Amino acid sequence: MSTQTVDCIVDLQYGDCGKGKVAHHLCQTKNYTHVLRYNGGANAGHTIFHKGKKFITHQIPAGVFFGIKSVVGNGCVLDPVQFFNEIQMLEEGGIETKGKIFVAENTHIITEAYKEEDKREGVRIGTTGRGNGPAYREKYGRTGKRAIEIPDLKPYLINLYREWYEGNNVRILGEGAQGFGLDIDWGDYPFVTSSHCTTAGALLNGLPPRSIKDVWGVAKMYETYVGSKKFQPEGDVFNKIADVGEEFGATTGRRRQANWMNMQTLERAIRINGVTRVVFNKVDVLRTVGQWEVYDKGRKVEFKSEDDMKEFVTARLTSLGVIGKNIFFSESKERI
């Protein structure tokens, strides 16, 4: 009988929390047969340090760095032009991609026209201009094109049903894109992306709910957001956080707006995603800035020290069922 086990990586804030880093780490330490990108398109930017080199991938999952089958799932929309550029970038960086990269036959396609439209019309909410919104619109309007219709993609096509259920012992790492605050349903609509950024979004790629084992929630010790809404409050400290944290988008180079972490956003994200482990990245940024604060229940809470903040956050997560040994605090330069 075929069995499937799935670990999932989700972002608990607005993207850019370091999912790539966690994915890279898990690929090294666990024995996955597949890494699955399960939502989003070329709007994502996953920064990965591999053997001392920096790579930014937009569509291809982190498994490719370790020769693990890397699958773009049907929850994604794929830009073929960008896809082939990315393969070339990886090959030039010394990563062997042949026979390792796959696209689900039923994944929808981003066309040049969608990108043009998104660059024109996406200004309203501040999209990445990668054609993501139009591609999902056409998908749900039942006028879209799927990967199976694109001749150039033929060598990469995969049938996910066969892949998941005809294999013997399938162990998948689900690599999410964007984040909870950008989720089409749970984010701050309309300032959201067009896909499902939650654990449920991973399941939509043909996986049975019971296959989910660990859900790794990734956050930062502060929040950032990139897009058209006003997010960053007044105050020099937020510019300082963005500067120290080098908060520029991996896809568009736009400066990210910064704010303190919101405990209620975090709690909602942990519950709705069924998170079992949490990684807080970039702890060192607040250390350099020298302030430790969060928002909780509509109020700002200031901490005297790093330890006080960590203790507060740990207690709150514990009350949601994520206990201390499953909470990790990590530094920007740390390659976990």
Ligand code: IMP
């Ligand atoms: P879209 O996904 O390009 O349609 O953009 C919708 C919103 O999501 C905009 O605010 C984007 O800046 C944001 N967004 C999309 N992808 C990412 C990401 O990978 N990281 C952070 N923000 C993103």
Ligand code: MG
């Ligand atoms: Mg990113």
